[in-house]
Amino acid sequence: MPAILLFILTALVYIAMAFMNLQKTTARGEYLIGSGLILFGIIAVYVITSLLLTISVASRGGFDWLSPTPSTRKVLIGLLWLGMVGGVVFCAMLSTEYNTDRTTGIVRTLSMPVYFGSAWLPLLMLIPYAILLNPQWRESLSPALYKFPLVLACVLGVVILMIPKIVSSANIQVPKQSDAEWKKEHLTASIQNETSLETLIKHVKDEDEWVRKMAAEKIKKDPQYEDHLIKTLSRNDGYGHHDFYWVYMFMDQNQVDHPDRFVESINTSLLSISKEIPPILSKSFLYSGDLSILNIDVVCKVLEKQFQNHSGVFRPNMLKLQEALDTPATHSSDKDPEFDGLLQQYKNAVQSWLETHG
Secondary structure (H helix, E strand, C coil), X not given: CCHHHHHHHHHHHHHHXXXXXXXXXXXXXXXXXXXXXXXXXXXXXXXXXXXXXXHHHHHCCCCCCCCCCHHHHHHHHHHHHHHXXXXXXXXXXXXXXXXXXXXXXXXXXXXXXXXXXXXXXXXXXXXXXXXXXXXXXXXXXXXXXXXXXXXXXXXXXXXXXXXXXXXXXXXXXXXXXXXXXXHHHHHHHHHHHCCCHHHHHHHHHCCCXXXXXXXXXXXXXXXXXXXXXXXXXXXXXXXXXXXXXXXHHHHHHCCCCCXXXXXXXXXXXXXXXXXXXXXXXXXXXXXXXXXXXXXXXXXXXXXXXXXXXXXXXXXXXXXXXXXXXXXXXXXXXXXCCHHHHHHHHHHHHHHHHHHHXX
C-alpha cells in the first residue's frame, strides 16, 4: 500500500478516535458496551495502521538519523513507535473513565491532558510523518521540526504509561470527591442536559430526594410529558415486558396535571399487572424481585391519591388483580423468605383499596 494512502488512513482513524475521546459518551447499558467495542476497534486499527505507516516511513529513510547501524536503527524505531502508540492507547482507554473520575484540585487539572491524550498525542507523530513522507519538505525544513516531536511523543507516551506505577510506588494520596459531592456535580449536569423523558423518569428510584425532584421538574417542563407517561403505561412489547412501574413511581411522588387523561391507560396497566402475577407464582423458584418490580402497593397509593373519582372504572380490573394475587403458588417460597411477606403486602393493599371503594 502506498505510504500516502497509509498516512491518510491513519489520519482518518485518528480523527475517529479523537472524536470519541472529545465526545465523552454518557451512554449506559448495552449502548455503553457498544460504544466501548467501537472504541476498541478504532484503537486496534490505529495501532495496525500506525505500525504499517512507521515501517513505510522507515523504508524511505525517514529514520536514518536515529543510527547509522541498520540493526540498532530498527530497535530504536521499534522503541520509538511503542512509546508513541503505547501512550495513545493508554489515553484512549482511560478516557472511558472520565465521567467517573473523582479526583479534585491540581490532580484533576493535571489529569486533563491524559484524558484527552488520544486527541493531541497522535499529532506529534502524524505531523512529523507528513514531513518525512514529502521529500521537498524534508529537505527544506529544519530536521528539528520532525525529530523533536517524535522523540517528545515517545517520551510523553512512556511517562503517561508510568504514571499509575509512580503514584502507586510513591504511595501518593490522591484527593478525591466524596460520593455525595461527585454525585451532585455530575448528576446535576446530566439531568439538566438530558432530553429523553424515558431516561429522566428512571431517576424516580434514586435514594436522594433532590435527584428525584430535579428529574421530576425537568420532566414536567416538557409540554408532552403526560403523553409520554400515558404511552409508557400502556406499552407492551409482546414479550411480557412493561414499563408501567416507572410511571406509577413518578405519580406516587408527583401530581399529574390532567388525571382524567390517564384513566384508560391505567385500567389497561391494571389488567397487565394481573396477567403478570400467575406466571410469577407458577415458577419453581419464587423470587421476591419478580414481585417487587410490580409495585402493586404503590399502584394502590396512586389510585387513592390522584384517581379517587374513577374508582368505579378501576374496580373490575382491581378485582382481577386480587384474584391473581390469591392464586396458590405451585412451589414453596422457602428459598426467598421475603416473597411471602411482599405478596401479603400486595394483597393487603389491594384489599384495602377495594374495601374503601366498595
